[in-house]
Amino acid sequence: MATINLSSTHTFPCLRSLSSLPRNTPALSFNSQVKAKPSLSLRSISLKPYNTGSDKPRTWLVASAVKNLGETDPIVLPGNEEAAAEVPSGTGVYAIYDKNDELQFIGLSRNIAASVSAHRKSVPELVGSVKVGVVDEPDRETLTQAWKSWMEEHIKGNGKVPPGNESGNATWMRQPLKKKADIQLTPGRHVQLTIPLEELIDKLVKENKVVAFIKGSRSAPLCGFSQRVIGILESEGVDYESVDVLDDEHNYGLRETLKKYSNWPTFPQIYLNGELVGGCDILTSMYEKGEVASSFKK
Amino acid sequence: MGVTKDQVEASLKAKLNPSHIEVIDTSGGCGASFEIEIVSEQFEGKRLLERHRMVNAALEEEMKEIHALSIKKAVTPEQWKQQQESTKPDAAAA
Numbered sequence: 001m002a003t004i005n006l007s008s009t010h011t012f013p014c015l016r017s018l019s020s021l022p023r024n025t026p027a028l029s030f031n032s033q034v035k036a037k038p039s040l041s042l043r044s045i046s047l048k049p050y051n052t053g054s055d056k057p058r059t060w061l062v063a064s065a066v067k068n069l070g071e072t073d074p075i076v077l078p079g080n081e082e083a084a085a086e087v088p089s090g091t092g093v094y095a096i097y098d099k100n101d102e103l104q105f106i107g108l109s110r111n112i113a114a115s116v117s118a119h120r121k122s123v124p125e126l127v128g129s130v131k132v133g134v135v136d137e138p139d140r141e142t143l144t145q146a147w148k149s150w151m152e153e154h155i156k157g158n159g160k161v162p163p164g165n166e167s168g169n170a171t172w173m174r175q176p177l178k179k180k181a182d183i184q185l186t187p188g189r190h191v192q193l194t195i196p197l198e199e200l201i202d203k204l205v206k207e208n209k210v211v212a213f214i215k216g217s218r219s220a221p222l223c224g225f226s227q228r229v230i231g232i233l234e235s236e237g238v239d240y241e242s243v244d245v246l247d248d249e250h251n252y253g254l255r256e257t258l259k260k261y262s263n264w265p266t267f268p269q270i271y272l273n274g275e276l277v278g279g280c281d282i283l284t285s286m287y288e289k290g291e292v293a294s295s296f297k298k
Numbered sequence: 299m300g301v302t303k304d305q306v307e308a309s310l311k312a313k314l315n316p317s318h319i320e321v322i323d324t325s326g327g328c329g330a331s332f333e334i335e336i337v338s339e340q341f342e343g344k345r346l347l348e349r350h351r352m353v354n355a356a357l358e359e360e361m362k363e364i365h366a367l368s369i370k371k372a373v374t375p376e377q378w379k380q381q382q383e384s385t386k387p388d389a390a391a392a
Contacts, residue, residue: 225366265354265361278347281369285346 066093066133066146069153074101074129077120087130089113091138093146095154096164096172099128103154105164105172108147110138110235123171126164182217182242184250197257206274210240210296213258213269218242225280226268232287233270238296272296300330301360313356314338317375330365337371337378346372 066072074097075087087094094112096105096119104126109115112132120127133150135142154162164172185200186193193200205211212229216222221230233240245255245267255267262269262276270277272295277283286292303323310319318337325331334353341349349372354361361367373381 225368263351265358266367276347278350282346282350 066135066149069095069131069150070157072131072133074131076129077116077127087113087116088132088134090134090136091143092132092134093143093150094133095131095150095162096127097129097131098126101128103158103162105162106147106150106154107164107172108143114237119172126171180218180241182244182247183211184247185243185254186250186252189249189252197253198261201254201258201261202274204241204243205271208241209273210238211271212240212242213245213254213267213271214242215244215246215267217244222246223267225266229268229270229280229283232283232292233296236287236292236296238292240296300325300328301332301363303332306332306334306357306360306364309360310334310336310353310356314340314352318378324366324368330363331368332364332366333368333370335371336369337373337375339375341372341374 072095077087089111091110092112093106093108094116095103096107096116098104105119107115112134116127116130133146135146151161151165163169183204185197185204210233212218212226212233214221214223214226214229216226218230221227230242243251243254245251245258247254258267258269259265264276264279266279268280270279270283277286277295283292286295303321307319307321310316310321314336316336316338318335320335322333323331324333336353340352344352350369353369353372354367357364357367371378371381
């Protein structure tokens with residue numbers, strides 16, 4: 001029997017794509033439920049396609065949130081990556097097929113159109129068509145179940161995990177944003193600075209469009225507020241630089257100097273075009289009003 | 299020993315003369331973490347950044363002990379009124 005070990009890193013690409021979203025603080029855990037419901041039969045449950053109305057009461061049978069993988073019609077993506085594709089922008093599960101109709105990857109996304117478009121840019125040779133299951137009321141459980149049901153269905157039919165979901169395969173992870181390293185203001189604590197730290201900060205925020213001073217690194221923020229700031233910037237696709245104010249080796253004295261420089265007592269601090277935008281509360285409020293993309297990407 | 303909710307409230311009241319204020323201690327008792335909602339006429343004509351600066355300045359002493367301060371709302375009485383009304387659509391419809 002084909003089994004999938006859901007507690008392993010097979011789920012990693014999905015974890016990454018979801019965990020970069022704001023407010024999605026607890027990491028998704030895929031490990032317990034599958035074994036708890038071994039008899040879950042997908043075919044016996046009534047399934048609804050994503051585009052029918054929301055008049056149906058929501059069922060607690062979460063597996064019914066999306067159609068079977070086999071029953072979902074593929075959306076063929078035009079070869080030209082600039083050409084628009086009719087991929088829904090909602091939240092849900094998606095399966096990428098290459099040009100030979102081989103399933104490459106099953107992912108979860110809060111914005112399927114954006115994720116698919118990112119995949120088309122980063123690995124155009126592996127993206128031929130996509131199947132999409134939009135989840136109308138996307139809570140964690142429902143999304144996880146939708147993703148698992150597609151994975152199980154594929155594994156049942158093919159005996160193996162899609163190549164992109166294999167452990168260690170990073171092809172489908174959001175790379176361009178994650179790859180960027182945090183900026184370090186000095187080579188190390190032992191090096192005597194020739195210009196004051198304040199001038200370094202000034203140069204940094206004026207020469208870079210968006211700079212986030214955070215606690216921890218951008219890939220592993222160490223405070224909830226910093227994490228939310230990173231989540232918002234990344235989910236909105238903002239290109240930004242980050243500086244870890246807790247890095248006392250490379251950014252020694254930064255916390256105290258920056259507080260004085262900005263006249264702002266807390267971290268994170270977000271700068272746009274050399275000016276302080278504010279901290280987490282202000283960025284969150286801009287995000288809720290839908291102002292982040294327009295302000296930061298101009 | 300950290301700051302108390304009452305201290306935070308007292309400082310904000312003394313300096314910003316708020317018409318409404320709500321301070322929630324989110325630290326679980328150690329006094330290092332607060333959430334604030336504040337309505338004051340003094341915010342009139344000020345950007346959100348400046349409003350937050352005013353709150354931070356009013357709490358300058360307390361901030362030395364506070365680890366996390368979340369300013370959920372810093373609005374003018376006019377904005378407050380609008381927000382209160384818009385959050386009760388059911389009452390209006392009934």
